[in-house]
Amino acid sequence: MTTSSVATEAAAVAAPVFSPKDFKSSLKPIWCPGCGDFGVLQGIYRALAAIGRPSHEIAFISGIGCSSRIPGYTTAYGFNSVHGRALPIAQGLKLANPDLLVLVAGGDGDGFSIGGGHVAHAIRRNQDLTYLVMDNQIYGLTKGQLSPTSRKGLHTVTSAYGSLENPVNPLMYVMGYGAAFVAQGTPADIPGLAAMIEEAIRFPGFAFVNIQSPCVTYGEPDQQIKVHKKVMKRLEDLGHDSSDRVQAFDRAQSYGSELLTGVFFRDPDPPPTYGSLIRARKQELMASAPRREDILDMFVQD
Amino acid sequence: MQVFDSGNVAAATSVKLARVQVVAAYPITPQTPLTEKLSQYVDSQVMDAEYVAVESEHSAMAVCIGASSAGARAFTATSSHGLLYMAEQLHWTAGARLPMVMCVVNRAVGAPFSIWNDQQDSISQRDCGWIQLYASDHQEILDTVIKAYRLSERICIPVMVCYDGYYLSHTYMPYRVPEQSAVDAFLPPYTYRHTLGPEKPTSLNTVTLPGGRTDIHGNFAPGYMELRESLDSEMKKAVAIYSEIDAEYLDIAGRGGDPIVQCYLCDDAEYVAVALGSMGRQLHDVADGLREEGIKIGVLSLAMFRPFPADILRAQLSGRKALIVFEKAFSPGQSGALRSELQAALYGEASQPELFNYILGLGGRSYSSVDFRSSIIESIQRKPGETGRCEEIGWIGLGR
Numbered sequence: 170m171t172t173s174s175v176a177t178e179a180a181a182v183a184a185p186v187f188s189p190k191d192f193k194s195s196l197k198p199i200w201c202p203g204c205g206d207f208g209v210l211q212g213i214y215r216a217l218a219a220i221g222r223p224s225h226e227i228a229f230i231s232g233i234g235c236s237s238r239i240p241g242y243t244t245a246y247g248f249n250s251v252h253g254r255a256l257p258i259a260q261g262l263k264l265a266n267p268d269l270l271v272l273v274a275g276g277d278g279d280g281f282s283i284g285g286g287h288v289a290h291a292i293r294r295n296q297d298l299t300y301l302v303m304d305n306q307i308y309g310l311t312k313g314q315l316s317p318t319s320r321k322g323l324h325t326v327t328s329a330y331g332s333l334e335n336p337v338n339p340l341m342y343v344m345g346y347g348a349a350f351v352a353q354g355t356p357a358d359i360p361g362l363a364a365m366i367e368e369a370i371r372f373p374g375f376a377f378v379n380i381q382s383p384c385v386t387y388g389e390p391d392q393q394i395k396v397h398k399k400v401m402k403r404l405e406d407l408g409h410d411s412s413d414r415v416q417a418f419d420r421a422q423s424y425g426s427e428l429l430t431g432v433f434f435r436d437p438d439p440p441p442t443y444g445s446l447i448r449a450r451k452q453e454l455m456a457s458a459p460r461r462e463d464i465l466d467m468f469v470q471d
Numbered sequence: 472m473q474v475f476d477s478g479n480v481a482a483a484t485s486v487k488l489a490r491v492q493v494v495a496a497y498p499i500t501p502q503t504p505l506t507e508k509l510s511q512y513v514d515s516q517v518m519d520a521e522y523v524a525v526e527s528e529h530s531a532m533a534v535c536i537g538a539s540s541a542g543a544r545a546f547t548a549t550s551s552h553g554l555l556y557m558a559e560q561l562h563w564t565a566g567a568r569l570p571m572v573m574c575v576v577n578r579a580v581g582a583p584f585s586i587w588n589d590q591q592d593s594i595s596q597r598d599c600g601w602i603q604l605y606a607s608d609h610q611e612i613l614d615t616v617i618k619a620y621r622l623s624e625r626i627c628i629p630v631m632v633c634y635d636g637y638y639l640s641h642t643y644m645p646y647r648v649p650e651q652s653a654v655d656a657f658l659p660p661y662t663y664r665h666t667l668g669p670e671k672p673t674s675l676n677t678v679t680l681p682g683g684r685t686d687i688h689g690n691f692a693p694g695y696m697e698l699r700e701s702l703d704s705e706m707k708k709a710v711a712i713y714s715e716i717d718a719e720y721l722d723i724a725g726r727g728g729d730p731i732v733q734c735y736l737c738d739d740a741e742y743v744a745v746a747l748g749s750m751g752r753q754l755h756d757v758a759d760g761l762r763e764e765g766i767k768i769g770v771l772s773l774a775m776f777r778p779f780p781a782d783i784l785r786a787q788l789s790g791r792k793a794l795i796v797f798e799k800a801f802s803p804g805q806s807g808a809l810r811s812e813l814q815a816a817l818y819g820e821a822s823q824p825e826l827f828n829y830i831l832g833l834g835g836r837s838y839s840s841v842d843f844r845s846s847i848i849e850s851i852q853r854k855p856g857e858t859g860r861c862e863e864i865g866w867i868g869l870g871r
Binding site for chain 2: 233249251252253282283285308311312314315317326327328329330332334
C-alpha cells in the first residue's frame with residue numbers, strides 16, 4: 170500500500186491511496202498464456218484501486234473452475250469454494266460481516282449450470298454483492314467440455330455429436346430475475362472493464378458483470394481477444410439508455426451473435442438491499458419492543 | 472481381443488458392450504475421460520444411446536432415475552464432490568429399487584480442495600443403499616461393469632463400480648475385451664417389471680405411511696419400514712447371486728471365479744493384509760518379498776464392500792494371527808470403515824485375529840511398497856494383545 174505523502178492538516182490522517190499493484194498477490198497465475206482471465210484480473214486490480222478500500226476489508230469468493238482461481242491472485246481475503254456454491258457462501262459471509270466488500274467470481278459453468286439455481290435467489294435477496302462471471306463458453310479446467318453457454322451445434326469432447334441444446338443467455342437470465350445492475354465486458358478492453366467493475370462494486374445491491382473472457386486453449390477462434398477487439402461495440406456508442414429496462418432486455422438478446430459491452434441496465438431507483446431491510450426491521454422491532462423492566466412486570470402480580 | 476488402454480477407457484468399453492441406452496454425466500476429474508469416450512461412441516454410432524451433457528451430477532442421477540424408470544438401461548459416472556452432490560438421488564435410486572450402474576472414479580473430498588485419489592467419496596456413501604464393488608485393475612473394471620448390470624437388473628438394486636482415480640483411471644494396462652455377441656448372450660436386454668408407460672399408468676414412490684395398511688384389493692401393502700427391510704434382505708442376497716453371475720461370466724469370458732474376495736498366498740498365511748481397490752495388486756509384490764524372508768503373509772483384496780460379505784470374510788480370516796487393514800478413507804473419530812466392519816464380522820469368533828489399521832494415500836499422498844512392508848513388519852512385531860482398540864490408527868506418510 171502506498172500512502173499519500175501530501176501534508177494535511179495537523180491532526181488529520183491522510184486517506185490511503187491505492188494502486189492496482191497493491192491488490193496483486195505474490196502468487197503467479199497458472200492460467201494458460203493468453204487466457205482472458207489475465208486481463209480480467211488487471212481490470213479487478215484497477216477497479217479495487219479506484220474503490221480505495223484496503224485488502225483486509227475485501228472478501229473474494231469463488232467456486233470451481235479456471236476463473237475461480239482468481240481470489241488467490243489478489244491480496245483480498247479469498248475463498249475457493251465448492252463448484253457452484255460461491256453465491257450462497259458469499260451471502261452468508263456478507264450477512265455475518267456486512268462491512269466487508271464482497272466480490273464473487275466464477276465461470277459460466279459455476280454460475281449457469283451447477284450453481285444456476287442460486288443466481289435467481291441472490292438477485293431477489295439483493296445483498297450488496299458484485300458477481301463477476303468469466304464466461305468462456307466452455308469448461309476449460311476439465312479440458313474442453315460443453316458448458317451452459319456453449320453455442321448450439323458445438324462439437325466438444327462431451328458433445329462429439331454437436332450440442333443439441335440452446336445456450337443460456339446470462340444477460341437475459343439475470344434480467345429475467347430482476348437484477349438491478351447488469352453489465353458485460355471483455356478483457357479486450359481492460360480500461361472499460363475496470364470502469365464497469367468499479368461501477369458494479371459501487372452499485373448498492375446485487376450487481377452482475379458478464380465478462381466474455383476467452384479460453385485460449387479450448388475456446389472457439391471467433392471468441393478470442395483479437396476478434397473481440399474488432400467486433401465489440403460499446404453500448405454508449407449505440408446511444409443505449411441503461412436506465413431503460415426494456416431497452417436493456419432488447420439489446421441483451423444479441424448475446425451470442427454480437428459482443429455488446431457496457432452497462433445494459435442500472436436501475437435508476439435501486440431497490441433496498443437485504444442488509445438495509447434487516448437494519449430497518451431491527452430498528453422497527455427495537456422501537457416497539459417493551460422495556461425489559463416492563464416485561465418482568467407482566468409476570469409480577471400485585 | 473487384447474487392448475492396451477486406460478482404466479477410464481476400459482470402463483467406457485464395458486458400458487458400450489453392456490448396450491447402455493442412456494448416459495447422463497457431468498465432467499469431474501478424474502472421471503471425465505470416461506464420459507468423453509462415451510460421447511465419442513454415441514457420436515460415431517458405435518453405441519446406440521442418448522448422451523445428455525447435464526448441468527450437474529444431481530441432474531445426472533435424476534436423468535438416470537427417469538431413464539431407468541421408463542425402461543432404459545442407464546449409466547453415469549462421477550468422482551468426489553460429484554458423488555456427494557448426488558447423495559440425495561443416490562438414496563432415492565436405491566429406495567426406488569432402480570437397476571443402474573455408476574462408475575465412481577475415487578477421488579478425495581474437500582475441504583481443502585484436492586483433485587487427487589483416495590476413497591473417501593464412495594466410502595462416505597456406504598449407507599445410501601447401493602451395492603459397492605471395487606476393481607483393482609483395468610480388466611476388473613471392464614468385467615465388473617458388465618457383471619454389475621446383470622446383478623443390478625436381477626435384484627433391482629443400483630451398483631457402484633469404484634476404482635482408484637489416476638492409479639487406475641489414467642494409467643494404461645493391457646486387458647482383454649470380450650466379443651459383443653458373448654456379452655449379449657450374458658446380458659440380455661433390460662426389462663423392468665415396473666416400467667412407466669402409457670399401457671399401465673402408475674405413480675411411483677408416492678408418500679408412504681409409517682405403518683403398513685391394506686390396499687384397495689384388501690392385500691397388505693408394505694409401509695416404509697417394510698420396504699427398507701426388503702432393501703437390506705435383498706441386498707444381502709447379492710453376495711450369493713453375484714457369485715452365480717460371476718460363474719456364468721467365467722464361462723463366456725474365461726475370467727472370474729473370485730468375485731467377492733481375491734486371496735493371494737492366503738492358504739497357510741498367519742497374517743493377512745486386507746485392502747480395497749488398487750492397493751490389493753500392489754500388496755501382492757509386498758507379500759512376495761515378505762514370503763522370501765519367511766513371513767507367512769497373504770493378501771485379501773475385497774471386491775465387494777456393500778453388501779458386506781461377512782460370512783466369506785469370517786471363513787477366510789478367522790484363526791489368523793493378525794490382519795493388517797490398509798485404507799484410503801476413514802471415519803474421523805473412529806477408524807477406517809473396513810477395519811470397523813471386519814472387527815464386527817469377527818466379533819464372537821472363537822479365534823479372533825489381532826487387527827491393525829493403517830490409513831494412507833489421503834488426498835493423493837504418495838505411498839510405496841516399502842510403506843506397506845514396514846507397516847506389516849511393525850504390526851507383526853507387536854506383542855499379542857497389544858492392539859484390539861478399534862480407534863487406533865497407524866498413519867502412513869504423515870508429515871512427509
